[in-house]
Amino acid sequence: MAFTKAQILTFAGTLGLGLSNSTQLGTYFDDVVEEVGLLHAEPYFTAAAFVTVVSGTATYSLPSGALRLLYTFMSDRLLSEESDATLEAYDGTWRATAGSEIYAFTQDYLENQFTLYPEPNFSSTVGGDNLDGSYDSGWIWTIYTEDRSSSIPDYDAPRLACRTLAKEFERSANQQDHAFADACKEVVALLDYMLRKPDES
Amino acid sequence: MARNIGPTVDTLLARVRQSGGIALDTDFATQLLTISQQIANAKLRSVVASGPFVTTASQLVYTYAELTAGSIPAIDILNATTADKKLYNFKRFEDLSAYDPDWFRAIGSGFYAWCQIARDFFVLYPAKTGASSVNLWFTKLTTVYTDYSDAYDTALELPDEDVEVALKIAEVLALLRSRKPEKIKRAVADVMKRFGA
Numbered sequence: 001m002a003f004t005k006a007q008i009l010t011f012a013g014t015l016g017l018g019l020s021n022s023t024q025l026g027t028y029f030d031d032v033v034e035e036v037g038l039l040h041a042e043p044y045f046t047a048a049a050f051v052t053v054v055s056g057t058a059t060y061s062l063p064s065g066a067l068r069l070l071y072t073f074m075s076d077r078l079l080s081e082e083s084d085a086t087l088e089a090y091d092g093t094w095r096a097t098a099g100s101e102i103y104a105f106t107q108d109y110l111e112n113q114f115t116l117y118p119e120p121n122f123s124s125t126v127g128g129d130n131l132d133g134s135y136d137s138g139w140i141w142t143i144y145t146e147d148r149s150s151s152i153p154d155y156d157a158p159r160l161a162c163r164t165l166a167k168e169f170e171r172s173a174n175q176q177d178h179a180f181a182d183a184c185k186e187v188v189a190l191l192d193y194m195l196r197k198p199d200e201s
Numbered sequence: 202m203a204r205n206i207g208p209t210v211d212t213l214l215a216r217v218r219q220s221g222g223i224a225l226d227t228d229f230a231t232q233l234l235t236i237s238q239q240i241a242n243a244k245l246r247s248v249v250a251s252g253p254f255v256t257t258a259s260q261l262v263y264t265y266a267e268l269t270a271g272s273i274p275a276i277d278i279l280n281a282t283t284a285d286k287k288l289y290n291f292k293r294f295e296d297l298s299a300y301d302p303d304w305f306r307a308i309g310s311g312f313y314a315w316c317q318i319a320r321d322f323f324v325l326y327p328a329k330t331g332a333s334s335v336n337l338w339f340t341k342l343t344t345v346y347t348d349y350s351d352a353y354d355t356a357l358e359l360p361d362e363d364v365e366v367a368l369k370i371a372e373v374l375a376l377l378r379s380r381k382p383e384k385i386k387r388a389v390a391d392v393m394k395r396f397g398a
Contacts, residue, residue, distance in 0.1 A: 001345055001347070014226075014229060014378075015374065015377045015378060016377070017378055017380070042319070043319055045319075045321070046318065046319040046320075046321040046322065047321065048262070048264075048322065070318075070319075071294070071318075073305045076303050076305050076306040076307075077302060077303060077305065078298045078302060078304075078305065131257075131260050131261075131262055132257050132258060132259050132260045135259070135306065137306070141305075143318060143322065153320075153342075154236045154239055154345045155236060155239040155240050155243060155276070157236060158233075158236060158237075158240070158374055162377070165377075177380070179382040180377075180380060180382060182382060183377065183382040183385040183386060184377065186385065186386055186389045187373055187374065187377065187385065187389060189389075190370075190373065190389045190392055190393065191240065191370075193244075193393070193396075193398060194240050194241070194243060194244045194370070194392075195240060195243050195244070197277060197317070197320070
Protein backbone atom coordinates (compact mmCIF):
# COMPACT_ATOMS: atom_id res chain seq x y z
CA MET A 1 0.00 0.00 0.00
CA ALA A 2 1.01 3.63 -0.25
CA PHE A 3 -0.28 6.60 1.70
CA THR A 4 -2.30 9.60 0.62
CA LYS A 5 -2.21 12.94 2.40
CA ALA A 6 -5.54 12.13 4.11
CA GLN A 7 -4.19 8.79 5.37
CA ILE A 8 -1.06 10.44 6.75
CA LEU A 9 -3.19 13.00 8.56
CA THR A 10 -5.19 10.15 10.11
CA PHE A 11 -1.93 8.41 11.03
CA ALA A 12 -0.61 11.63 12.58
CA GLY A 13 -3.89 12.19 14.40
CA THR A 14 -3.61 8.72 15.93
CA LEU A 15 -0.03 9.32 17.09
CA GLY A 16 -1.07 12.71 18.49
CA LEU A 17 -4.00 11.17 20.39
CA GLY A 18 -6.42 13.19 18.30
CA LEU A 19 -5.49 16.36 20.18
CA SER A 20 -4.46 18.17 17.01
CA ASN A 21 -6.60 20.46 14.87
CA SER A 22 -7.24 18.47 11.69
CA THR A 23 -7.56 21.55 9.43
CA GLN A 24 -4.34 23.02 10.76
CA LEU A 25 -2.65 19.63 10.51
CA GLY A 26 -3.50 19.56 6.78
CA THR A 27 -1.93 22.99 6.28
CA TYR A 28 1.18 21.93 8.17
CA PHE A 29 1.44 18.76 6.08
CA ASP A 30 1.53 20.95 2.94
CA ASP A 31 4.20 23.12 4.58
CA VAL A 32 6.27 20.07 5.49
CA VAL A 33 6.19 18.64 1.96
CA GLU A 34 7.22 22.03 0.56
CA GLU A 35 9.95 22.47 3.17
CA VAL A 36 11.40 19.03 2.49
CA GLY A 37 11.23 19.58 -1.28
CA LEU A 38 12.84 23.01 -1.22
CA LEU A 39 15.38 22.66 1.56
CA HIS A 40 16.16 19.06 2.47
CA ALA A 41 19.56 17.81 1.33
CA GLU A 42 18.10 14.42 0.48
CA PRO A 43 14.63 15.15 -0.89
CA TYR A 44 11.86 12.70 -0.06
CA PHE A 45 10.00 12.89 -3.38
CA THR A 46 11.32 13.38 -6.87
CA ALA A 47 9.63 13.21 -10.25
CA ALA A 48 10.48 13.97 -13.86
CA ALA A 49 8.77 15.68 -16.77
CA PHE A 50 9.40 17.10 -20.19
CA VAL A 51 8.99 20.81 -20.85
CA THR A 52 8.19 22.09 -24.35
CA VAL A 53 10.59 24.64 -25.78
CA VAL A 54 9.15 27.56 -27.73
CA SER A 55 11.47 29.55 -29.96
CA GLY A 56 12.00 33.06 -28.61
CA THR A 57 10.91 32.12 -25.07
CA ALA A 58 13.55 31.83 -22.36
CA THR A 59 11.37 31.56 -19.24
CA TYR A 60 9.18 28.53 -18.47
CA SER A 61 6.96 27.45 -15.60
CA LEU A 62 8.14 24.53 -13.51
CA PRO A 63 6.27 21.32 -14.27
CA SER A 64 3.02 20.97 -12.34
CA GLY A 65 3.72 19.99 -8.72
CA ALA A 66 7.44 20.77 -8.97
CA LEU A 67 9.11 22.60 -6.09
CA ARG A 68 12.76 22.75 -7.11
CA LEU A 69 14.63 21.63 -10.21
CA LEU A 70 17.37 19.19 -9.32
CA TYR A 71 18.61 18.40 -12.81
CA THR A 72 17.72 19.81 -16.20
CA PHE A 73 18.73 18.20 -19.47
CA MET A 74 18.60 19.45 -23.00
CA SER A 75 20.26 18.43 -26.23
CA ASP A 76 21.76 15.39 -24.48
CA ARG A 77 23.42 17.59 -21.86
CA LEU A 78 23.03 18.30 -18.17
CA LEU A 79 22.52 22.06 -17.96
CA SER A 80 24.42 24.02 -15.38
CA GLU A 81 22.35 25.84 -12.75
CA GLU A 82 23.62 29.37 -12.25
CA SER A 83 22.52 32.48 -10.39
CA ASP A 84 21.41 35.62 -12.20
CA ALA A 85 24.55 37.34 -10.90
CA THR A 86 26.81 34.69 -12.41
CA LEU A 87 25.12 34.96 -15.80
CA GLU A 88 25.30 38.75 -15.63
CA ALA A 89 29.01 38.54 -14.90
CA TYR A 90 29.46 36.15 -17.81
CA ASP A 91 27.25 37.97 -20.29
CA GLY A 92 25.97 41.45 -19.43
CA THR A 93 23.11 41.06 -21.90
CA TRP A 94 22.32 37.44 -21.13
CA ARG A 95 18.56 38.05 -20.98
CA ALA A 96 18.60 39.18 -24.61
CA THR A 97 21.01 36.57 -25.95
CA ALA A 98 19.53 33.89 -28.22
CA GLY A 99 21.12 30.71 -29.51
CA SER A 100 20.75 27.09 -30.47
CA GLU A 101 23.06 25.61 -27.81
CA ILE A 102 21.59 25.94 -24.31
CA TYR A 103 24.15 25.88 -21.50
CA ALA A 104 22.57 27.02 -18.28
CA PHE A 105 19.44 27.95 -16.42
CA THR A 106 18.39 29.98 -13.40
CA GLN A 107 15.52 29.24 -11.01
CA ASP A 108 13.02 31.71 -9.63
CA TYR A 109 11.55 30.08 -6.51
CA LEU A 110 9.00 32.84 -5.92
CA GLU A 111 7.46 32.60 -9.36
CA ASN A 112 8.06 28.84 -9.81
CA GLN A 113 9.84 29.52 -13.08
CA PHE A 114 13.18 28.82 -14.66
CA THR A 115 15.01 30.70 -17.39
CA LEU A 116 17.27 29.18 -20.03
CA TYR A 117 20.50 30.74 -21.20
CA PRO A 118 20.72 31.57 -23.99
CA GLU A 119 17.13 31.98 -25.12
CA PRO A 120 16.34 29.10 -27.52
CA ASN A 121 15.94 30.04 -31.18
CA PHE A 122 14.20 26.73 -31.95
CA SER A 123 11.07 24.88 -30.81
CA SER A 124 10.49 21.32 -29.62
CA THR A 125 9.37 18.79 -32.21
CA VAL A 126 5.90 17.42 -31.57
CA GLY A 127 6.05 13.83 -30.31
CA GLY A 128 9.68 13.99 -29.26
CA ASP A 129 8.98 13.90 -25.52
CA ASN A 130 10.04 10.32 -24.89
CA LEU A 131 12.85 8.79 -22.90
CA ASP A 132 13.43 6.06 -25.44
CA GLY A 133 14.87 6.28 -28.96
CA SER A 134 12.22 8.68 -30.23
CA TYR A 135 13.42 11.47 -27.92
CA ASP A 136 14.01 14.76 -29.69
CA SER A 137 16.88 16.81 -28.29
CA GLY A 138 14.87 20.01 -28.57
CA TRP A 139 12.90 19.08 -25.44
CA ILE A 140 13.86 19.95 -21.90
CA TRP A 141 13.77 17.05 -19.47
CA THR A 142 13.74 17.89 -15.76
CA ILE A 143 14.09 15.97 -12.54
CA TYR A 144 12.59 17.90 -9.66
CA THR A 145 11.45 17.66 -6.06
CA GLU A 146 7.74 17.13 -5.94
CA ASP A 147 4.82 18.40 -3.91
CA ARG A 148 3.23 14.99 -3.38
CA SER A 149 -0.08 14.17 -1.71
CA SER A 150 -0.58 10.60 -2.90
CA SER A 151 1.53 7.51 -3.68
CA ILE A 152 3.64 8.28 -0.62
CA PRO A 153 5.76 5.22 0.25
CA ASP A 154 4.86 3.55 3.54
CA TYR A 155 8.33 4.13 4.98
CA ASP A 156 7.94 7.90 4.52
CA ALA A 157 4.60 8.09 6.34
CA PRO A 158 5.92 8.18 9.94
CA ARG A 159 8.49 10.91 9.31
CA LEU A 160 5.99 13.09 7.44
CA ALA A 161 3.45 12.55 10.22
CA CYS A 162 6.00 13.42 12.92
CA ARG A 163 7.22 16.54 11.09
CA THR A 164 3.60 17.65 10.78
CA LEU A 165 2.87 16.93 14.45
CA ALA A 166 5.97 18.87 15.54
CA LYS A 167 4.64 21.98 13.79
CA GLU A 168 1.14 21.51 15.14
CA PHE A 169 2.25 21.15 18.77
CA GLU A 170 4.63 24.12 18.58
CA ARG A 171 1.76 26.36 17.56
CA SER A 172 0.32 28.70 20.14
CA ALA A 173 -2.96 26.91 20.90
CA ASN A 174 -4.62 24.94 23.69
CA GLN A 175 -2.77 21.76 22.73
CA GLN A 176 0.64 23.47 22.57
CA ASP A 177 3.28 21.11 23.96
CA HIS A 178 6.89 22.02 23.23
CA ALA A 179 8.28 18.90 24.88
CA PHE A 180 6.13 16.69 22.66
CA ALA A 181 7.05 18.73 19.56
CA ASP A 182 10.74 18.28 20.43
CA ALA A 183 10.23 14.55 20.84
CA CYS A 184 8.60 14.43 17.39
CA LYS A 185 11.66 16.19 15.96
CA GLU A 186 13.92 13.60 17.57
CA VAL A 187 11.88 10.84 15.97
CA VAL A 188 12.17 12.62 12.59
CA ALA A 189 15.96 12.80 13.01
CA LEU A 190 16.02 9.07 13.74
CA LEU A 191 13.85 8.23 10.72
CA ASP A 192 15.87 10.50 8.42
CA TYR A 193 19.00 8.71 9.63
CA MET A 194 17.47 5.27 9.02
CA LEU A 195 16.22 6.21 5.57
CA ARG A 196 19.34 8.00 4.38
CA LYS A 197 20.75 5.95 1.54
CA PRO A 198 23.58 3.89 3.05
CA ASP A 199 26.04 5.14 0.43
CA GLU A 200 25.48 8.75 1.43
CA SER A 201 27.15 10.38 4.39
CA MET B 202 13.14 -19.61 12.63
CA ALA B 203 11.42 -16.42 11.49
CA ARG B 204 9.30 -14.54 13.99
CA ASN B 205 5.64 -14.12 13.20
CA ILE B 206 3.94 -10.75 13.10
CA GLY B 207 1.21 -11.49 15.67
CA PRO B 208 3.42 -12.43 18.63
CA THR B 209 5.82 -9.59 17.78
CA VAL B 210 2.93 -7.10 17.83
CA ASP B 211 1.97 -8.56 21.22
CA THR B 212 5.51 -7.86 22.43
CA LEU B 213 5.25 -4.28 21.15
CA LEU B 214 1.95 -3.77 22.95
CA ALA B 215 3.39 -5.16 26.18
CA ARG B 216 6.38 -2.81 25.98
CA VAL B 217 4.34 0.36 25.49
CA ARG B 218 1.47 -0.55 27.81
CA GLN B 219 0.85 2.18 30.32
CA SER B 220 -1.46 1.77 33.27
CA GLY B 221 -4.28 4.25 32.88
CA GLY B 222 -3.03 5.09 29.38
CA ILE B 223 -4.86 4.81 26.08
CA ALA B 224 -4.44 1.34 24.58
CA LEU B 225 -2.85 0.95 21.18
CA ASP B 226 -5.15 -0.61 18.62
CA THR B 227 -3.79 -3.98 17.43
CA ASP B 228 -4.34 -3.17 13.74
CA PHE B 229 -2.50 0.15 14.12
CA ALA B 230 0.31 -1.62 16.01
CA THR B 231 0.56 -4.13 13.15
CA GLN B 232 0.88 -1.26 10.68
CA LEU B 233 3.54 0.43 12.84
CA LEU B 234 5.56 -2.76 13.14
CA THR B 235 5.49 -3.63 9.45
CA ILE B 236 6.29 -0.07 8.35
CA SER B 237 9.13 -0.13 10.87
CA GLN B 238 10.32 -3.34 9.24
CA GLN B 239 10.62 -1.43 5.92
CA ILE B 240 12.51 1.38 7.63
CA ALA B 241 14.86 -1.04 9.41
CA ASN B 242 15.51 -2.89 6.17
CA ALA B 243 16.30 0.36 4.33
CA LYS B 244 19.18 0.81 6.77
CA LEU B 245 20.24 -2.77 7.41
CA ARG B 246 19.73 -4.18 3.91
CA SER B 247 18.96 -7.54 5.47
CA VAL B 248 16.19 -8.62 3.14
CA VAL B 249 17.56 -8.63 -0.38
CA ALA B 250 16.36 -10.21 -3.57
CA SER B 251 17.36 -10.36 -7.21
CA GLY B 252 15.61 -10.57 -10.51
CA PRO B 253 15.88 -9.74 -14.19
CA PHE B 254 14.78 -6.33 -15.40
CA VAL B 255 13.92 -5.87 -19.07
CA THR B 256 15.32 -2.64 -20.52
CA THR B 257 14.00 -0.52 -23.37
CA ALA B 258 15.97 0.40 -26.49
CA SER B 259 17.82 3.74 -26.17
CA GLN B 260 16.48 4.40 -22.65
CA LEU B 261 18.80 5.13 -19.72
CA VAL B 262 16.50 6.39 -17.00
CA TYR B 263 13.88 4.22 -15.32
CA THR B 264 11.56 4.99 -12.45
CA TYR B 265 11.20 2.82 -9.38
CA ALA B 266 7.56 2.43 -10.39
CA GLU B 267 8.81 0.76 -13.58
CA LEU B 268 11.08 -1.47 -11.52
CA THR B 269 8.20 -2.47 -9.25
CA ALA B 270 6.01 -3.18 -12.28
CA GLY B 271 8.88 -5.35 -13.54
CA SER B 272 8.82 -7.43 -10.33
CA ILE B 273 11.63 -5.49 -8.65
CA PRO B 274 10.00 -4.12 -5.45
CA ALA B 275 13.07 -2.21 -4.34
CA ILE B 276 13.92 0.42 -1.74
CA ASP B 277 17.29 0.69 -3.39
CA ILE B 278 19.47 -1.18 -5.84
CA LEU B 279 22.57 -2.96 -4.57
CA ASN B 280 24.12 -4.41 -7.70
CA ALA B 281 23.46 -4.74 -11.40
CA THR B 282 24.97 -7.48 -13.51
CA THR B 283 24.80 -8.69 -17.08
CA ALA B 284 25.66 -12.19 -18.24
CA ASP B 285 29.36 -11.42 -18.37
CA LYS B 286 30.04 -8.62 -15.90
CA LYS B 287 29.15 -6.68 -12.79
CA LEU B 288 28.29 -3.09 -13.65
CA TYR B 289 30.11 -0.19 -12.01
CA ASN B 290 28.08 1.81 -9.50
CA PHE B 291 28.37 5.59 -9.58
CA LYS B 292 27.48 6.37 -5.98
CA ARG B 293 26.36 9.86 -6.86
CA PHE B 294 24.55 11.01 -9.94
CA GLU B 295 26.99 13.94 -10.22
CA ASP B 296 29.85 11.46 -10.60
CA LEU B 297 28.23 9.99 -13.68
CA SER B 298 27.81 13.50 -15.11
CA ALA B 299 31.46 14.23 -14.36
CA TYR B 300 32.52 10.99 -16.05
CA ASP B 301 30.45 11.69 -19.14
CA PRO B 302 28.70 15.07 -19.45
CA ASP B 303 26.78 13.69 -22.43
CA TRP B 304 25.57 10.60 -20.58
CA PHE B 305 21.91 11.50 -20.88
CA ARG B 306 21.54 10.11 -24.40
CA ALA B 307 24.65 7.91 -24.53
CA ILE B 308 24.13 4.72 -26.49
CA GLY B 309 26.63 1.86 -26.55
CA SER B 310 26.96 -1.82 -27.26
CA GLY B 311 26.68 -2.87 -23.60
CA PHE B 312 25.81 -1.58 -20.16
CA TYR B 313 28.77 -0.24 -18.21
CA ALA B 314 27.44 1.39 -15.05
CA TRP B 315 24.39 2.31 -13.02
CA CYS B 316 23.38 4.87 -10.45
CA GLN B 317 20.36 6.00 -8.47
CA ILE B 318 18.76 9.42 -8.27
CA ALA B 319 17.02 9.89 -4.91
CA ARG B 320 14.71 6.91 -4.31
CA ASP B 321 12.71 7.41 -7.47
CA PHE B 322 15.05 6.92 -10.45
CA PHE B 323 17.48 4.30 -11.63
CA VAL B 324 19.97 4.98 -14.45
CA LEU B 325 21.63 2.34 -16.64
CA TYR B 326 24.56 3.74 -18.61
CA PRO B 327 24.84 3.71 -21.56
CA ALA B 328 21.59 2.64 -23.23
CA LYS B 329 21.62 -0.14 -25.78
CA THR B 330 20.20 0.14 -29.29
CA GLY B 331 17.78 -2.74 -28.70
CA ALA B 332 15.77 -4.15 -25.82
CA SER B 333 17.91 -6.07 -23.34
CA SER B 334 17.97 -7.01 -19.67
CA VAL B 335 20.08 -6.75 -16.55
CA ASN B 336 19.96 -8.71 -13.35
CA LEU B 337 19.34 -6.49 -10.33
CA TRP B 338 20.12 -7.17 -6.68
CA PHE B 339 18.02 -4.98 -4.48
CA THR B 340 16.96 -4.17 -0.95
CA LYS B 341 13.42 -5.45 -0.82
CA LEU B 342 10.46 -3.29 -0.01
CA THR B 343 8.94 -5.56 2.64
CA THR B 344 5.18 -5.95 2.90
CA VAL B 345 3.09 -3.71 5.13
CA TYR B 346 0.06 -5.20 6.89
CA THR B 347 -2.79 -3.32 8.51
CA ASP B 348 -4.88 -6.19 9.90
CA TYR B 349 -3.64 -7.91 13.06
CA SER B 350 -5.77 -11.05 12.63
CA ASP B 351 -4.89 -11.54 8.96
CA ALA B 352 -1.18 -11.02 9.55
CA TYR B 353 -0.94 -12.90 12.87
CA ASP B 354 0.67 -16.07 11.50
CA THR B 355 2.66 -14.35 8.76
CA ALA B 356 6.41 -14.34 9.27
CA LEU B 357 8.30 -11.07 9.45
CA GLU B 358 10.74 -10.80 6.56
CA LEU B 359 13.67 -9.51 8.61
CA PRO B 360 15.97 -12.17 10.04
CA ASP B 361 15.47 -12.77 13.76
CA GLU B 362 18.60 -10.87 14.78
CA ASP B 363 17.27 -7.68 13.11
CA VAL B 364 13.65 -7.85 14.27
CA GLU B 365 14.62 -5.96 17.43
CA VAL B 366 15.53 -2.89 15.34
CA ALA B 367 12.08 -2.85 13.72
CA LEU B 368 10.49 -3.46 17.11
CA LYS B 369 12.41 -0.53 18.63
CA ILE B 370 11.38 1.84 15.83
CA ALA B 371 7.76 0.77 16.25
CA GLU B 372 8.17 1.30 19.99
CA VAL B 373 9.46 4.84 19.43
CA LEU B 374 6.42 5.65 17.27
CA ALA B 375 3.97 4.01 19.65
CA LEU B 376 5.46 5.87 22.61
CA LEU B 377 4.45 9.17 20.99
CA ARG B 378 0.96 8.31 22.18
CA SER B 379 2.20 8.06 25.76
CA ARG B 380 3.15 11.78 25.68
CA LYS B 381 6.27 10.98 27.68
CA PRO B 382 9.03 12.87 25.83
CA GLU B 383 11.83 11.49 28.00
CA LYS B 384 10.79 7.90 27.27
CA ILE B 385 10.66 8.68 23.57
CA LYS B 386 14.12 10.24 23.61
CA ARG B 387 15.45 7.22 25.53
CA ALA B 388 13.98 4.85 22.93
CA VAL B 389 15.44 6.94 20.07
CA ALA B 390 18.85 6.81 21.75
CA ASP B 391 18.55 3.00 22.04
CA VAL B 392 18.03 2.67 18.27
CA MET B 393 20.87 5.06 17.46
CA LYS B 394 23.16 3.14 19.81
CA ARG B 395 22.59 0.02 17.72
CA PHE B 396 24.24 1.86 14.82
CA GLY B 397 26.96 3.49 16.89
CA ALA B 398 25.52 6.92 16.10
